[in-house]
Amino acid sequence: MKKFVVFSGFLGSGKTTTMMALTKYYTGHFAPASMISNDLGNGVTLADHRLALLSGCDAAEITDQCICYCHDVLTDKLDRAFAAGCELVVSDIPGFGVGALEHVYHGLTEELPGVYELGPFTVLVEPDTVELLRSGADSDLNYIYHTQLAEADLIVLNKCDLLDAPQQEADRAWLAEHYPEAQVLAISAKTLQGMEALSLALKTGTASLRRPDIGYGGAEFRAAMGKLSGYYIQYRALVCCNDFDGTAYLEDMAKRVQAGIAAAGCEIPHMKLLAWEPEGDYGKVDLLGTSRPIEITHAFGRPCTELAVILNASAACPGKTLDGIITGAVEEVSRPYQLELTIFKKDCFGMGG
Numbered sequence: 001m002k003k004f005v006v007f008s009g010f011l012g013s014g015k016t017t018t019m020m021a022l023t024k025y026y027t028g029h030f031a032p033a034s035m036i037s038n039d040l041g042n043g044v045t046l047a048d049h050r051l052a053l054l055s056g057c058d059a060a061e062i063t064d065q066c067i068c069y070c071h072d073v074l075t076d077k078l079d080r081a082f083a084a085g086c087e088l089v090v091s092d093i094p095g096f097g098v099g100a101l102e103h104v105y106h107g108l109t110e111e112l113p114g115v116y117e118l119g120p121f122t123v124l125v126e127p128d129t130v131e132l133l134r135s136g137a138d139s140d141l142n143y144i145y146h147t148q149l150a151e152a153d154l155i156v157l158n159k160c161d162l163l164d165a166p167q168q169e170a171d172r173a174w175l176a177e178h179y180p181e182a183q184v185l186a187i188s189a190k191t192l193q194g195m196e197a198l199s200l201a202l203k204t205g206t207a208s209l210r211r212p213d214i215g216y217g218g219a220e221f222r223a224a225m226g227k228l229s230g231y232y233i234q235y236r237a238l239v240c241c242n243d244f245d246g247t248a249y250l251e252d253m254a255k256r257v258q259a260g261i262a263a264a265g266c267e268i269p270h271m272k273l274l275a276w277e278p279e280g281d282y283g284k285v286d287l288l289g290t291s292r293p294i295e296i297t298h299a300f301g302r303p304c305t306e307l308a309v310i311l312n313a314s315a316a317c318p319g320k321t322l323d324g325i326i327t328g329a330v331e332e333v334s335r336p337y338q339l340e341l342t343i344f345k346k347d348c349f350g351m352g353g
């Protein structure tokens with residue numbers, strides 16, 4: 001079997017965490033599975049991909065372009081994974097992306113009929129987003145939230161460890177009512193709740209290849225995308241003192257960026273800070289908006305003397321402002337820790353094209 005599944009879903013909904021948990025679970029219980037991280041960034045290594053490798057997943061990455069527009073690169077990665085014995089490959093698309101049902105699923109079906117078996121087009125959503133949609137609140141990003149869900153064959157309500165049973169059922173029922181074409185599953189990538197059901201849904205399910213009208217490229221699409229910017233930096237930090245706490249350093253940086261973005265009246269749905277030392281110990285901190293607590297996703301086990309750092313952010317913020325806030329935070333937060341920085345790559349770009 002050469003099964004390929006796309007995971008869509010908004011920034012921070014848990015696509016990467018779920019792909020990591022799922023590919024490990026699937027490999028352990030069914031057959032070898034691997035994941036592809038897909039995000040934008042000119043010739044960069046993605047934090048998500050590095051995290052997957054540090055966590056021991058079978059992983060590849062596609063940068064620079066959405067898999068919507070680079071089928072040759074995508075099929076090369078798929079063919080390698082299947083040739084190596086994988087039976088399931090899962091790829092995400094950038095967290096603000098829509099249109100992958102048409103561009104990836106229909107595109108592959110038309111270009112290479114029958115070569116890959118396409119599993120249910122899967123869309124992750126987290127409870128905060130369901131709450132926002134249920135409340136009817138107006139948001140610049142509503143077009144993206146809604147359109148992603150409208151493309152789904154399978155909606156995965158993630159982070160259910162944050163909900164009690166009645167809340168899970170209420171969110172599940174609301175999603176099932178408003179997106180009736182999709183099956184809805186409740187999971188937690190953190191506790192592995194629902195991982196068996198998700199594995200079976202991907203193993204046995206198939207793509208409907210529906211063609212929902214999502215207004216791709218229209219005014220709402222352009223308005224939402226025009227507000228978004230991406231930021232990427234990768235550097236090495238040399239530490240002068242033995243008691244350097246890499247986790248506290250990443251957390252300080254996330255706090256500084258969070259305050260800067262809030263002061264600028266902007267929003268930052270997701271910034272990932274990943275750092276690792278030469279022997280493989282690593283820390284990961286996630287900033288998920290201006291009003292949510294910063295998450296220490298993985299803490300360093302011991303003090304470190306040398307770090308590689310990747311920071312990826314997506315924000316509803318003008319590129320220049322975002323660049324000033326994050327670059328400033330890297331410089332200012334590194335100073336009191338007396339770190340010597342060598343920057344390898346830095347990029348800041350608008351998503352609106």
Ligand SMILES: Nc1nc2c(ncn2[C@@H]2O[C@H](COP(=O)(O)OP(=O)(O)OP(=O)(O)O)[C@@H](O)[C@H]2O)c(=O)[nH]1
Binds near residue numbers: 015018094159161288
């Ligand atoms: N409580 C809880 N947190 C989770 C769960 N899954 C993911 N997270 C956290 O949510 C944050 C975002 O997770 P990611 O997997 O990076 O989300 P993503 O959808 O890949 O984000 P982008 O790559 O920005 O689009 C991280 O801090 C994760 O640790 C879950 O099941 N429960």
Ligand SMILES: [Mg+2]
Binds near residue numbers: 048
């Ligand atoms: Mg991700």
